[in-house]
Amino acid sequence: xxxxxxxxxxxxxxxxxxxxxxxxxxxxxxxxxxxxxxxxxxxxxxxxxxxxxxxxxxxxxxxxxxxxxxxxxxxxxxxxxxxxxxxxxxxxxxxxxxxxxxxxxxxxxxxxxxxxxxxxxxxxxxxxxxxxxxxxxxxxxxxxxxxxxxxxxxxxxxxxxxxxxxxxxxxxxxxxxxxxxxxxxxxxxxxxxxxxxxxxxxxxxxxxxxxxxxxxxxxxxxxxxxxxxxxxxxxxxxxxxxxxxxxx
Amino acid sequence: xxxxxxxxxxxxxxxxxxxxxxxxxxxxxxxxxxxxxxxxxxxxxxxxxxxxxxxxxxxxxxxxxxxxxxxxxxxxxxxxxxxxxxxxxxxxxxxxxxxxxxxxxxxxxxxxxxxxxxxxxxxxxxxxxxxxxxxxxxxxxxxxxxxxxxxxxxxxxxxxxxxxxxxxxxxxxxxxxxxxxxxxxxxxxxxxxxxxxxxxxxxxxxxxxxxxxxxxxxxxxxxxxxxxxxxxxxxxxxxxxxxxxxxx
Numbered sequence: 196x197x198x199x200x201x202x203x204x205x206x207x208x209x210x211x212x213x214x215x216x217x218x219x220x221x222x223x224x225x226x227x228x229x230x231x232x233x234x235x236x237x238x239x240x241x242x243x244x245x246x247x248x249x250x251x252x253x254x255x256x257x258x259x260x261x262x263x264x265x266x267x268x269x270x271x272x273x274x275x276x277x278x279x280x281x282x283x284x285x286x287x288x289x290x291x292x293x294x295x296x297x298x299x300x301x302x303x304x305x306x307x308x309x310x311x312x313x314x315x316x317x318x319x320x321x322x323x324x325x326x327x328x329x330x331x332x333x334x335x336x337x338x339x340x341x342x343x344x345x346x347x348x349x350x351x352x353x354x355x356x357x358x359x360x361x362x363x364x365x366x367x368x369x370x371x372x373x374x375x376x377x378x379x380x381x382x383x384x385x386x387x388x389x390x391x392x393x394x395x396x397x398x399x400x401x402x403x404x405x406x407x408x409x410x411x412x413x414x415x416x417x418x419x420x421x422x423x424x425x426x427x428x429x430x431x432x433x434x435x436x437x438x439x440x441x442x443x
Numbered sequence: 444x445x446x447x448x449x450x451x452x453x454x455x456x457x458x459x460x461x462x463x464x465x466x467x468x469x470x471x472x473x474x475x476x477x478x479x480x481x482x483x484x485x486x487x488x489x490x491x492x493x494x495x496x497x498x499x500x501x502x503x504x505x506x507x508x509x510x511x512x513x514x515x516x517x518x519x520x521x522x523x524x525x526x527x528x529x530x531x532x533x534x535x536x537x538x539x540x541x542x543x544x545x546x547x548x549x550x551x552x553x554x555x556x557x558x559x560x561x562x563x564x565x566x567x568x569x570x571x572x573x574x575x576x577x578x579x580x581x582x583x584x585x586x587x588x589x590x591x592x593x594x595x596x597x598x599x600x601x602x603x604x605x606x607x608x609x610x611x612x613x614x615x616x617x618x619x620x621x622x623x624x625x626x627x628x629x630x631x632x633x634x635x636x637x638x639x640x641x642x643x644x645x646x647x648x649x650x651x652x653x654x655x656x657x658x659x660x661x662x663x664x665x666x667x668x669x670x671x672x673x674x675x676x677x678x679x680x681x682x683x684x685x686x687x688x689x690x691x
């Protein structure tokens with residue numbers, strides 16, 4: 196069946212996350228409603244993964260299938276005319292019939308934005324850290340995340356059967372151009388529920404001197420959620436990109 | 444009397460502008476309330492000028508006077524602890540006793556942010572232009588604003604007695620790093636009510652081919668508000684900076 200891939204940006208502030216829930220505003224539901232109007236059909240929309248309430252995206256990917264061929268450019272224009280201003284469809288493109296936004300995703304990139312001074316004009320998308328943490332200690336801690344590990348200890352809600360092994364390719368703190376602004380970037384093949392925010396929360400505890408900077412390896416080895424730090428607030432987190440095999 | 448100067452950043456989205464109004468949330472009121480708690484006194488706060496409902500600031504300046512000497516650093520910290528996250532006091536500093544945030548301001552710098560594609564993560568601070576205007580025509584139009592003119596035609600609400608002569612030093616369109624993003628920057632000794640947004644609205648009509656690119660000079664000469672274009676939306680506008688004489 197003709198399959199279309201959407202690239203989506205959203206401000207997650209007023210949404211109860213990506214995934215549809217009864218009587219809650221979700222991004223998935225907003226787009227499905229716009230699709231229903233634009234297509235006069237209501238194909239289910241499948242995202243690359245959920246994002247929690249308040250988490251943003253600059254590069255969420257989703258697909259839907261429909262029993263006819265549509266014009267991607269016109270659909271994008273219609274959707275953006277119908278969607279509220281905090282959800283934007285950046286691109287619509289035809290995909291192979293077997294494309295699946297979740298199963299075919301090879302890599303996800305998240306960034307968690309912080310600042311050491313309050314930012315009124317970015318209060319929805321950047322977390323103010325007070326007092327200022329020790330970024331040196333937080334930077335020394337990140338290499339422990341690299342490679343293939345069982346991330347059990349950083350998983351917020353766990354189903355009994357799920358495999359919790361993830362391969363982290365990038366984990367680093369980047370200073371931005373404006374003094375006091377920085378983000379933590381992490382790239383992995385997959386992420387568990389609450390994983391980035393729990394990693395960031397633990398890094399911030401290292402930055403506040405509450406843990407040694409070599410604590411992450413120990414926590415991973417315990418596979419015990421109680422060993423990790425608090426979950427950092429949702430509004431600093433952005434799903435930046437989802438990567439797929441180019442050859443599909 | 445000891446006088447203190449505040450540098451203020453705010454997201455104007457949920458405020459009915461800077462200036463206090465009964466039963467409306469205003470930035471001035473939010474800061475005066477925080478000052479009252481921090482100082483256990485309620486000195487009136489005088490801003491460099493009003494901003495309309497929905498207009499933002501990265502560099503609003505205000506002053507207050509109080510009958511005792513206070514610690515500027517501690518006051519800034521207290522205020523930011525008390526203020527909502529969409530208002531931030533960037534700096535508090537002691538000023539000369541005669542300093543007046545409005546009367547002593549020599550120059551104001553505004554920017555109006557636009558994009559040719561919708562931006563979900565900046566939907567509160569950037570106006571999506573659709574269809575894409577002719578930036579070349581809009582750039583050719585701006586030099587007509589430079590110099591000293593009676594800006595009557597670009598003033599939204601006029602009091603009978605007011606002098607409406609302004610001296611514009613900078614008026615230009617700047618392309619930003621991300622393709623499709625741009626801002627219109629204007630610097631003048633003073634601005635009339637609604638002036639920047641009416642200028643931008645008129646420029647956008649030039650960009651849409653509804654007016655010739657040399658229309659601004661003609662409109663200025665008429666001194667008639669009906670000759671200018673529509674007022675552009677508030678949320679693209681940011682008061683970036685207010686400049687004072689260095690020697691005070």
